Amino acid sequence: MPDRAEEPLADLYLLSSRIIDLSGFLPGTGVDEAAIALCEIVDLSISAERTRWDAIDVCVRSLQLLRTHGKAFGPDRCATIIQGLRDVVAARTPVTPDDEAGAPQA
16 A cells, blocks of 8 residues: 555645536535535645645545535534634635734735
């Protein structure tokens, strides 16, 4: 089994974007939003030149959970999972000096 650290993150980004494209076949499951969170984490990892495997793992596990049980969970439970993923993304988003100064976001 190859070491995942050797795999290009761009491949993971491409895979997650394809999941977004295909998630139209899974309406109401939250799979699309979980895949968006995965794209964001991968993008942040590429930008920071530091792979955030813990956050990637959370997104992948959430995708698996939502794909399998999302429809049965219903909108409230799916929304809770998605909010958790948004929190994971936010926790890994670097704070810039402008952010700390309260500058408006573009």
